[in-house]
Amino acid sequence: MPPLLLLLALILPPGADAGEIIGGREARPHSHPYMALLLIQHAGGLSACGGFLVREDFVMTAAHCWGSSINVTLGAHNIQRPERTQQHLAVRRALRHPDYDPQGVRNDIMLLQLRGRALRGAAVSPVALPGPGRRLRPGTACTVAGWGQVGPNRRSSVLREVTLSVQPDRACQGRFRTYSGRTQICVGDPGQGKNAFRGDSGGPLVCDSAAQGIVSYGRQNGAPPAVFTRISHYLPWVKRTMRRFTPQG
Known part of the structure; x- marks a missing residue:
């Protein structure tokens, strides 16, 4: 080996x-x-x-x-x-x-x-990067992929993907003390069991074929929403x- x-x-x-990126599926090989x-x-x-x-x-x-x-x-x-x-x-x-x-x-x-x-x-x-000053509207559907944990003590050896929706800033402001909508994006509907998880850090949030965010942090148990770095700001x-x-x- x-x-x-x-x-x-x-x-x-x-x-x-065994399992999935939380709430997701195995990606078609080399589709990302x-x-x-x-x-x-x-x-x-x-x-x-x-x-x-x-x-x-x-x-x-x-x-x-x-x-x-x-x-x-x-x-x-x-x-x-x-x-x-x-x-x-x-x-x-x-x-x-x-x-x-x-x-x-x-x-x-x-x-x-x-x-x-x-x-x-x-x-x-x-992958393409966003245009300057681009703001994603709440409800925008985006894709996250990764080889990270699919649950407690379980990781994936194959690339998995999940579709997540952009949330209003207030959905993260009430959960994460340091969240800033200027430099970060709130992603993942709290009503759905879908999210990126440990080991997916650093992966892209892709919306309309452009990388808009970077997996940054979230709750310890993987419950949505999570915080992504807003690439357009940088x-x-x-x-x-x-x-x-x-x-x-």
């Missing part, structure tokens, strides 16, 4: 794919070609997050998915199998937003500059950062 897949097998126990799996080394050991390709040499994720070293897998569906579509890339630089606040989980956005460039194909391609920083670290020539 290749070393990266062996590490994934250690953090994703056998049989972990921008999806990235991050294997993160840090002082506490190994962990995994989601992310998404925004350019051939950059992946976007949550700032709280930072570690001493990060490896990225693109083009995957079943992350415990050596699929021919998979591309494994190391991270050259992990660039957290300069105002990231881990205590309040504010400005929870990070760019990963890859060592080398991803090869575009049917299983790997970047577009100046994103563009400036990618331009700064673009190799010349």
